[in-house]
Structures are given as C-alpha cells and as structure tokens.
Amino acid sequence: MTTPISVLLVDDQPLFRRGVRMLVDSQADLTVVGEASDGAEAVTAAAKHAPDVVLMDIRMPRADGIAGTRGILRSAEESGRTPPRVIVLTTFDLDDAALRAIRAGASGFLLKDAEPEFLLAAIRAVHGGHAVVAPGAIGDLLAHVDARPRPATAASSAAREEALGALSKREREIFTAVAEGLSNAEIAAREFVAEATVKSHVGRILAKLGLRDRVQVVLYAHDHGLLPRR
Structure with missing residues (x-):
C-alpha cells in the first residue's frame, strides 16, 4: 500500500484548520500529521512531523507565513532533511505577500476560498514536484507588485x-x-x-x-x- 502524502496545517483559526483537516483526511492518499497556529510553531511542528506538504496561511499573529516558510526550509536544510513543499494560502489575489512567500521558497499560492477539489489537487501536484500556480500567473504577479528595475547595462x-x-x-x-x-x-x-x-x-x-x-x-x-x- 502506498504511503499517504503527509500534510501539516498552519493557520491561526482553529475552525479553518478543522475544516481543512476533515477535507484532507477524507482522501485515502492524504493525511494530516500536525497543526500549528503561527509560523514559529510551524517550524517546530515541521521538524517533529517531517510533512511532505505544508499548507501555510500568510497572515498570522506573532510569526507570519513568510517567516514560517523561510524557517521550515532553513531548518530542513541545516538538519539534512528533505524539505517539504509549501503552499501558502492568502485571501487576496496578486498579493505582494504571496510573492514574498514564493521568494522565501514556497512552491506556489492558493486563495483561501479555492474549491476543495483544487486544494486537494494542489497538494498532490506539489508533492509530485510541480508548482500550484502557473508560471505565467507568477509573471503577472511580478509585473503587478515587483517594481525592481531589470538590468540594462x-x-x-x-x-x-x-x-x-x-x-x-x-x-x-x-x-x-x-x-x-x-x-x-x-x-x-x-x-x-x-x-x-x-x-x-x-x-x-x-x-x-x-x-x-x-x-x-x-x-x-x-x-x-x-x-x-x-
């Protein structure tokens, strides 16, 4: 039997975590192995549970999802563990926070009101080595929020x-x-x-x-x- 894809949920809203847990655990090939309520707890939980995929809210008190993403990947690298894939969740499309999370190492982002089937497909996709946002959409995001000049010399x-x-x-x-x-x-x-x-x-x-x-x-x-x- 194939080992289920393990998922860590990170969100400061217990009700949201409970709903996502029920959805994920309803799938035979997916399982929730832990939860955290902010980015700092996420780093500790990821080290403990070694999830395959992390669903990470961006906006949380204390340590946000960007700090959590950066910390999880750095901790995995320092300990020699295979880093999990991180999907950041945001309430705003074309969000500069989403871009900063991707720059921190996330494999993509989803809106928190995404269809349940899309969320499940995204977990499977990133576990398979794919990004959950089309590269063209990242290009739009860069054009929308990243104003750094391109080299011309x-x-x-x-x-x-x-x-x-x-x-x-x-x-x-x-x-x-x-x-x-x-x-x-x-x-x-x-x-x-x-x-x-x-x-x-x-x-x-x-x-x-x-x-x-x-x-x-x-x-x-x-x-x-x-x-x-x-």
Missing part, C-alpha cells in the same frame, strides 16, 4: 550570460520557454521534441541552477533580466 548583460553559462543551447531555449509560462506539452510542440524529453531537460535545468520548481525558474529569469519585456 553591459555589466548586467555579462551577468545574464554567466547565469545561463551552465546550460546547453537547448536547455537555454527550454529555460526561456518555462520562464514565459509554457507547459511541457507546449514546449514540446514548439521545439519539435517529445514531452518526456522536455521534462528531462527541465529537471537538468533545475539541478544546474539550484532551483526547486518552475515557479523559481520565473523568479530567477526575472531577477537576472531574462524575462521578455512586456
């Missing part, structure tokens, strides 16, 4: 080349396509290769650049001035 051009220096020509092409928000199927069609080949290339790109998922590819491209100008 000769020095920054050299930095961009150095950033991609570890990638082969084909990997650079696929990196750009991922950063633009294309799916594996869309990239395969554009590059005239099998979808499995694209998946392999994406895996190597993540490993070479030290990135966790496709969302981080978009952030990396943005921060190095590699996204197409809008």
